[in-house]
Amino acid sequence: MKSINMIELARELGLSVSTVSKALGDSHEISASTKKRVLELAKKYNYKPNPFASNLRKKKGKQIAVVIPEIVNNFFALAVDGIESVTRDKDYDTFIYLSHESAERERTVLGHLENGLISGIIISVCSGREGYSHFQDFYERTKLPLVFFDRVPDLLQFPKVITDNYHSSYEGTIKLIKAGSKKPLFITTAEPMFTSIERRRGFQDAVESQGIIFTDDMVLECGDDMDINYAIIKKIIGSKKAPDSVFASIEKFAITTYQVCKDLNLNIPKKLKVISYSNLRTATLLSPSLSTISQPAFEMGREAAQMLLKMIEKKSYAAANDIIVLNNDMAIRDSI
Amino acid sequence: MKSINMIELARELGLSVSTVSKALGDSHEISASTKKRVLELAKKYNYKPNPFASNLRKKKGKQIAVVIPEIVNNFFALAVDGIESVTRDKDYDTFIYLSHESAERERTVLGHLENGLISGIIISVCSGREGYSHFQDFYERTKLPLVFFDRVPDLLQFPKVITDNYHSSYEGTIKLIKAGSKKPLFITTAEPMFTSIERRRGFQDAVESQGIIFTDDMVLECGDDMDINYAIIKKIIGSKKAPDSVFASIEKFAITTYQVCKDLNLNIPKKLKVISYSNLRTATLLSPSLSTISQPAFEMGREAAQMLLKMIEKKSYAAANDIIVLNNDMAIRDSI
DNA sequence: GTGAAAGCGCTAACAG
DNA sequence: CTGTTAGCGCTTTCAC
Numbered sequence A, B: 001m002k003s004i005n006m007i008e009l010a011r012e013l014g015l016s017v018s019t020v021s022k023a024l025g026d027s028h029e030i031s032a033s034t035k036k037r038v039l040e041l042a043k044k045y046n047y048k049p050n051p052f053a054s055n056l057r058k059k060k061g062k063q064i065a066v067v068i069p070e071i072v073n074n075f076f077a078l079a080v081d082g083i084e085s086v087t088r089d090k091d092y093d094t095f096i097y098l099s100h101e102s103a104e105r106e107r108t109v110l111g112h113l114e115n116g117l118i119s120g121i122i123i124s125v126c127s128g129r130e131g132y133s134h135f136q137d138f139y140e141r142t143k144l145p146l147v148f149f150d151r152v153p154d155l156l157q158f159p160k161v162i163t164d165n166y167h168s169s170y171e172g173t174i175k176l177i178k179a180g181s182k183k184p185l186f187i188t189t190a191e192p193m194f195t196s197i198e199r200r201r202g203f204q205d206a207v208e209s210q211g212i213i214f215t216d217d218m219v220l221e222c223g224d225d226m227d228i229n230y231a232i233i234k235k236i237i238g239s240k241k242a243p244d245s246v247f248a249s250i251e252k253f254a255i256t257t258y259q260v261c262k263d264l265n266l267n268i269p270k271k272l273k274v275i276s277y278s279n280l281r282t283a284t285l286l287s288p289s290l291s292t293i294s295q296p297a298f299e300m301g302r303e304a305a306q307m308l309l310k311m312i313e314k315k316s317y318a319a320a321n322d323i324i325v326l327n328n329d330m331a332i333r334d335s336i
Numbered sequence C: 001g002t003g004a005a006a007g008c009g010c011t012a013a014c015a016g
Numbered sequence D: 001c002t003g004t005t006a007g008c009g010c011t012t013t014c015a016c
Helices: A008-015 A017-022 A030-046 A051-058 A074-089 A105-111 A133-142 A167-176 A194-207 A226-238 A253-262 A298-312 B006-013 B016-026 B032-044 B051-058 B074-089 B101-111 B131-144 B165-178 B194-207 B225-235 B251-264 B297-312 B317-321
Strands: A063-068 A094-098 A121-125 A148-149 A162-163 A183-190 A220-222 A245-248 A275-276 A290-295 A322-324 A329-331 B063-068 B092-097 B119-125 B145-149 B161-165 B183-188 B219-222 B245-248 B273-277 B289-292 B323-327 B328-330
Touching: A008 A017, A008 A030, A017 A030, A051 B051, A063 A074, A063 A298, A074 A094, A074 B092, A094 B074, A094 B131, A105 A133, A121 A298, A133 A148, A133 B101, A148 A298, A162 A167, A162 A298, A162 B063, A167 A183, A167 A194, A167 A245, A167 A275, A167 A290, A167 A329, A183 A194, A194 A220, A220 A226, A226 A253, A226 B225, A245 A253, A245 B245, A275 B161, A290 B317, A298 A322, B006 B016, B006 B032, B016 B032, B016 B092, B032 B101, B063 B074, B063 B101, B063 B297, B074 B092, B074 B297, B101 B131, B119 B297, B131 B145, B145 B297, B161 B297, B165 B183, B165 B245, B165 B273, B165 B328, B183 B194, B183 B251, B225 B251, B245 B251, B251 B273, B297 B323
Parallel strands: A063 A094, A063 A121, A121 A148, A148 A162, A162 A322, A183 A220, A183 A245, A245 A275, A275 A290, B063 B092, B063 B119, B119 B145, B145 B161, B161 B323, B183 B219, B183 B245, B245 B273, B273 B289
Antiparallel strands: A094 B092, A290 A329, B289 B328
């Protein structure tokens, strides 16, 4: 495959490569007529500048990376869709890396990206207690723009796109209690992450605001193994001192709760009210329809990407401490 | 910020850059002791070879592209997950591009990728009647390895990973009829694509095999606008000559069908049996649980990526016309 | 086993 | 406005 290069283009045009390069870059120091000639021949040969050569020379490129815990998850898929909507628009290429909730994998990816392949990164961090020093280290070493979204390292000074986790959780809990719940259960991840922590706070404060004494057994921490989660949830929900409502911090725990209720023949919402953070499109079709707090995932991705590209393109742009907070959307359905 | 390069490494080691380069590449012409020294210093400085320089020189890199219609779709998300499982393993970087079912966008992406950024592409084509000549053209010009999956250009000679659409559709239809359906309705996309066409054939052949006279009104073509689809499906299902079962060629039509039945207060499966191609995780939780034919999306992605990398690394020359056919999985649930 | 040197294709001073 | 030139950081002959 012999793809034409700038030298041959220049030769055929009787121009120097630098003139061709400038013409292709629409430089103001090139005459309109020359630009036209160059562009025409370039199109004729379907010439595309070699990005490796150009990136090498310019020491930067139009590639960014997206590092997320998983892709088989409506929230992240939507976020990627949002990111792509702006990178596509601005002619950036988007790499995708999945951490699969592994901090080690996250570090590996970051280490790899230190090679200079990309000009910026959009990240949603994996859960866990391993801290965020690798992000700080990465930044110190590369000075590359980083934007975090949703699951953010709250203690680090980076631009972020998040939602009002605390308040939406507070409101959701209030709904549960106003609907008659005396003993709500908050199901969250055993591995801590920014969103869960905020939501848990919102839950606890709301419970207490309604004159209910908050106790530790109002929070259940679940792990990755869905079979074990199923067993734990079943045990609690089927027990004597069962909760009368469940607030699932993440979607899959609501799904499991539904499964448990189905198997135990427990009526939702009569015996158990349920609400969950979720971006599930079929929430309305579950039986009963699931009440949800959904995050503006697409918009979050879009905002994060816009922020990142702004930082990449304007070196002086001081976005470093920008935090964009978007609103979640609560939909009360038959499960309450 | 100032990342070290090979020249500085070489200087500090008192070696030439070429020796360092070879050592880093684990060349056999370098002594073990030198390799060790080089590797150690490289690690100390956290040195990473600049991929632009290396790719420019070698005229190839370890980047591939994935071009799919959408990402907010469990099937494609799973496929990307499968692809990533092998690219991660083999240290390839994965670009992602979404065509959003637009042939024009698909062409734009392909045109862009002619610049040499990547070493191979995995594609699932958008629906429509615009043909596949841009893939052939792309290949002629770049000679880059291409692997198609699921939605493939059936007439072109490229390696492909598909599933047994025809047979699984045939079997699904038989299930519907054996369960008592006399007048099944196949809901498919108005814009043609490989999978739908095969599934439709399977449906028709199955219908006829059971002594039912196939008529054109047994197939309904729906478009992208879900509101319009809803109206059309509602009209048909609510009419005098309504079908007694629905076979949805793609998931979202089954969802809409459920919605319609819910709103019309039509009992599934009594009044209408439903089966659908779907990778929805909540199929069991819908009311009633949805019978599905699910595709091995993760495996498809994995196979496609393995094939592509093999072609890129030329470990297998014979891959060019390989077609891998995986089996779908049918799960009959309460909707039948 | 190691090194010198020639570029890969492009951009950006700097000249003219 | 256009051309000359010097690399970007790396790989790869080809010498030694």
